[in-house]
Amino acid sequence: xxxxxxxxxxxxxxxxxxxxxxxxxxxxxxxxxxxxxxxxxxxxxxxxxxxxxxxxxxxxxxxxxxxxxxxxxxxxxxxxxxxxxxxxxxxxxxxxxxxxxxxxxxxxxxxxxxxxxxxxxxxxxxxxxxxxxxxxxxxxxxxxxxxxxxxxxxxxxxxxxxxxxxxxxxxxxxxxxxxxxxxxxxxxxxxxxxxxxxxxxxxxxxxxxxxxxxxxxxxxxxxxxxxxxxxxxxxxxxxxxxxxxxxxxxxxxxxxxxxxxxxxxxxxxxxxxxxxxxxxxxxxxxxxxxxxxxxxxxxxxxxxxxxxxxxxxxxxxxxxxxxxxxxxxxxxxxxxxxxxxxxxxxxxxxxxxxxxxxxxxxxxxxxxxxxxxxxxxxxxxxxxxxxxxxxxxxxxxxxxxxxxxxxxxxxxxxxxxxxxxxxxxxxxxxxxxxxxxxxxxxxxxxxxxxxxxxxxxxxxxxxxxxxxxxxxxxxxxxxxxxxxxxxxxxxxxxxxxxxxxxxxxxxxxxxx
Numbered sequence: 001x002x003x004x005x006x007x008x009x010x011x012x013x014x015x016x017x018x019x020x021x022x023x024x025x026x027x028x029x030x031x032x033x034x035x036x037x038x039x040x041x042x043x044x045x046x047x048x049x050x051x052x053x054x055x056x057x058x059x060x061x062x063x064x065x066x067x068x069x070x071x072x073x074x075x076x077x078x079x080x081x082x083x084x085x086x087x088x089x090x091x092x093x094x095x096x097x098x099x100x101x102x103x104x105x106x107x108x109x110x111x112x113x114x115x116x117x118x119x120x121x122x123x124x125x126x127x128x129x130x131x132x133x134x135x136x137x138x139x140x141x142x143x144x145x146x147x148x149x150x151x152x153x154x155x156x157x158x159x160x161x162x163x164x165x166x167x168x169x170x171x172x173x174x175x176x177x178x179x180x181x182x183x184x185x186x187x188x189x190x191x192x193x194x195x196x197x198x199x200x201x202x203x204x205x206x207x208x209x210x211x212x213x214x215x216x217x218x219x220x221x222x223x224x225x226x227x228x229x230x231x232x233x234x235x236x237x238x239x240x241x242x243x244x245x246x247x248x249x250x251x252x253x254x255x256x257x258x259x260x261x262x263x264x265x266x267x268x269x270x271x272x273x274x275x276x277x278x279x280x281x282x283x284x285x286x287x288x289x290x291x292x293x294x295x296x297x298x299x300x301x302x303x304x305x306x307x308x309x310x311x312x313x314x315x316x317x318x319x320x321x322x323x324x325x326x327x328x329x330x331x332x333x334x335x336x337x338x339x340x341x342x343x344x345x346x347x348x349x350x351x352x353x354x355x356x357x358x359x360x361x362x363x364x365x366x367x368x369x370x371x372x373x374x375x376x377x378x379x380x381x382x383x384x385x386x387x388x389x390x391x392x393x394x395x396x397x398x399x400x401x402x403x404x405x406x407x408x409x410x411x412x413x414x415x416x417x418x419x420x421x422x423x424x425x426x427x428x429x430x431x432x433x434x435x436x437x438x439x440x441x442x443x444x445x446x447x448x449x450x451x452x453x454x455x456x457x458x459x460x461x462x463x464x465x466x467x468x469x470x471x472x473x474x475x476x477x478x479x480x481x482x483x484x485x486x487x488x489x490x491x492x493x494x495x496x497x498x499x500x501x502x503x504x505x506x507x508x509x510x511x512x
Contacts, residue, residue, distance in 0.1 A: 112195075143158065306320070
């Protein structure tokens with residue numbers, strides 16, 4: 001892509017065309033019209049954005065921004081169809097987490113619970129019972145319901161009636177009856193799919209009390225807790241997460257669109273942050289600028305704590321202190337991405353603080369870029385690679401490129417010293433959707449993975465001195481296709497000319 005083509009792409013972001021109405025994709029007059037139509041719904045009657053209260057975020061048929069209610073229904077039905085008869089599925093919402101005292105973090109729903117329900121409130125649970133009716137299952141959603149006293153402090157919650165009509169539950173019940181209902185059903189079904197906390201450790205013992213706190217934050221007594229837990233300690237209990245992971249590994253067209261939107265928001269933030277960066281700027285200012293731009297474009301949060309590593313700090317793979325000052329002549333490695341409408345983005349770019357690569361920086365950057373582009377080209381179902389095989393090839397590609405730059409590498413030096421991390425991970429609702437992902441499985445069309453080779457040269461005598469203390473990583477999100485991969489993070493400048501053009505303001509972009 002030429003500098004001119006990238007400039008046009010950045011000035012006309014593609015994510016606006018695939019997303020519903022967004023604040024940054026409409027003119028002020030259209031925005032005022034949309035906002036005016038929602039004024040009668042302030043404050044909202046629901047515990048999350050829905051079309052009646054937030055028409056600027058959702059279309060009428062959508063349950064969450066970009067994802068229609070029918071897709072959630074399809075996910076549940078696909079899961080239940082895959083299970084044997086006489087099966088029960090249990091999922092609970094994420095707990096509220098606290099920074100200090102009663103000051104909580106911004107709530108984020110548990111990923112698998114959200115994937116199947118679209119329900120974004122805490123203190124909730126869902127039970128799916130496999131049945132022989134036309135739907136194939138029965139869904140009971142437990143939540144806090146309406147509570148005027150709590151809502152005065154915390155905001156609206158969705159009524160049980162609306163839970164049934166909007167979220168397509170067969171029944172909606174108060175969360176405090178969840179333990180009793182679970183206990184009664186556990187004795188009926190032969191196959192119970194539920195994920196419990198990890199096995200007991202000295203630091204976090206798996207006691208009956210801790211289990212019920214996980215299963216229901218509104219536990220009423222230890223005896224009730226123990227009876228529920230006892231009903232689950234049976235051979236019929238099976239893990240649920242691996243089954244949902246298989247569904248989540250292949251992204252639907254709607255999911256692909258939301259992920260492209262998330263990547264575009266992050267990519268444009270990268271381009272403007274490159275322009276914003278100057279020697280003397282703090283790493284923390286770079287991180288803040290990136291987050292501000294993402295938030296301004298509709299992102300709900302960053303997907304992870306960003307890495308802004310200047311100079312030798314880039315040799316620390318997960319450097320998140322971000323508390324030093326950028327010096328003239330240094331490279332800056334930024335690993336950052338936003339979360340948008342429930343889906344994460346993950347991009348890494350390395351660029352020169354001065355706006356132009358030095359000769360040595362150019363050579364090492366080109367080596368990593370050449371390897372990365374070759375690896376992206378192999379992210380197809382037809383190529384039939386596994387992540388393990390792609391990682392081995394990344395080591396081979398980087399070894400060839402480095403030897404051409406005068407490195408005299410001994411066996412294992414690439415893997416142990418210069419490139420100590422894995423090439424790739426799946427990405428989607430979670431930044432790393434890899435807990436139940438088989439790195440030895442063949443890539444399939446519809447998967448989204450990262451491709452992120454890197455080289456980190458410590459100041460050791462066996463490596464060419466002009467590359468000492470350079471850390472370069474280039475990371476893109478790649479949608480695996482049948483025969484051709486699609487780079488979702490294409491909006492983030494990557495070619496040498498484009499990176500330098502972004503830094504120097506040649507793309508026609510202002511930093512803010």
